[in-house]
Amino acid sequence: MVKNIAVIRGDGIGPEIVEQAIKVLDRVAELYGHTFNYTDVDMGGCAIDKYGAPLPEDELQKCLDSDSVLLGAVGGNKWNDVPGHLRPEKGLLRLRAGMGVYSNNRPAKIWRQLSDASPLKKEIVEKGIDFIIVRELIGGIYFGEHKTEGDTAVDVLRYSEAEIERIGRIGFETAQKRNKKLCSVEKSNVLDSSRLWKKVMHRLAAEYPDVELSDMLVDNCAMQIVKDPAQFDVIVTENMFGDILSDEASMITGSIGMIPSSSLGASSCGLYEPIHGSAPDIAGKDIANPIGTILSAAMMLRFSFDMPNEADAIEKAVSDYLDAGYRTADIMGEGMTLVGCKQCGKLIIDNLKKK
Ligand code: IPM
Ligand code: MG
Numbered sequence: 001m002v003k004n005i006a007v008i009r010g011d012g013i014g015p016e017i018v019e020q021a022i023k024v025l026d027r028v029a030e031l032y033g034h035t036f037n038y039t040d041v042d043m044g045g046c047a048i049d050k051y052g053a054p055l056p057e058d059e060l061q062k063c064l065d066s067d068s069v070l071l072g073a074v075g076g077n078k079w080n081d082v083p084g085h086l087r088p089e090k091g092l093l094r095l096r097a098g099m100g101v102y103s104n105n106r107p108a109k110i111w112r113q114l115s116d117a118s119p120l121k122k123e124i125v126e127k128g129i130d131f132i133i134v135r136e137l138i139g140g141i142y143f144g145e146h147k148t149e150g151d152t153a154v155d156v157l158r159y160s161e162a163e164i165e166r167i168g169r170i171g172f173e174t175a176q177k178r179n180k181k182l183c184s185v186e187k188s189n190v191l192d193s194s195r196l197w198k199k200v201m202h203r204l205a206a207e208y209p210d211v212e213l214s215d216m217l218v219d220n221c222a223m224q225i226v227k228d229p230a231q232f233d234v235i236v237t238e239n240m241f242g243d244i245l246s247d248e249a250s251m252i253t254g255s256i257g258m259i260p261s262s263s264l265g266a267s268s269c270g271l272y273e274p275i276h277g278s279a280p281d282i283a284g285k286d287i288a289n290p291i292g293t294i295l296s297a298a299m300m301l302r303f304s305f306d307m308p309n310e311a312d313a314i315e316k317a318v319s320d321y322l323d324a325g326y327r328t329a330d331i332m333g334e335g336m337t338l339v340g341c342k343q344c345g346k347l348i349i350d351n352l353k354k355k
Contacts (some may be wrong), residue, residue: 003305004033006066011045011088012278013288014072018292020345021070021297024352028301028310031354039066043095044074044088054091060098068304069099069271070297073278076230084146097138103170104137104242106275107259108249113322117254117331120226131232134174134323135242136167137263142239159238161192164200170238172208181233183214185241189248197238225249246275256328257289260296262303270304272296286340289328291318294348309355317351
């Protein structure tokens, strides 16, 4: 198959982690006889420097014209003082909204090789950590009105029933493919938007009788994720709660550097990115963990290109790499072999085999 991939290297560690993911994709193409064409897209701080905007129209168009988008990370201290509407992160939000990718899937799964890297107690980790956060990605407070007037700032949190329903369906469908448990997370004891959220989820539940729906307040959920993560199968939640809970969930699996994500909307053109940020403090030092991005590329193959064997092959190569005892600094443990970003990529590529 021939696929056109828009590649956003971005800022900070973005370019170095994306480089490794592309090398992995190239090796997959070689093994399976595919052609992946890459189009570079400027987004984030580098686009601000070059064009004065975090995602110019032409750059967004390149993404819309592609079969899918692979993204490293954007942002950095250098652009901290630019006005809110010009921040690097605005480019990312514009991209997500422009692509219409309302459904963000963030797995929290512990690799058996990394159980020691979890900050949780052994007996909690041993019960298993394997759940998915389905995060609404293009609504809520991120996309409401933002304004500052004098000494007062306002951010509007708004959801319509239709927006809740479409992400709710993804939550139920995701649960149907797994252990059929869906936990809807909100703050219905305080927020109107959460009461609407809860109402819509319960209405939908009637259409998915095989899925067991539960409700949880977001503050309690933050606690339960560290107390008893084994209770979760699929969590569905709004944009900002999903942002916060997914960072927490990633940490209990060992490192945020390991976690990929997929974002999809109505079409098969998806956005694939690790959930971590641009980590400017370690940029250019060849110490970043590229696995979150490499696994995001695997998700692209699985969810957008219908290449499950190729995706499995990448995941197996990562697992074999961990089995062999190699670790980047973020997950380094006793008796393991410390490697840098480039070497991590190379070792994973060496492990890649056609299934
Ligand atoms: C994420 C990030 C982004 C978000 C930032 C960079 C805008 O934290 O993907 O989780 O808040 O969505
Ligand atoms: Mg985040």
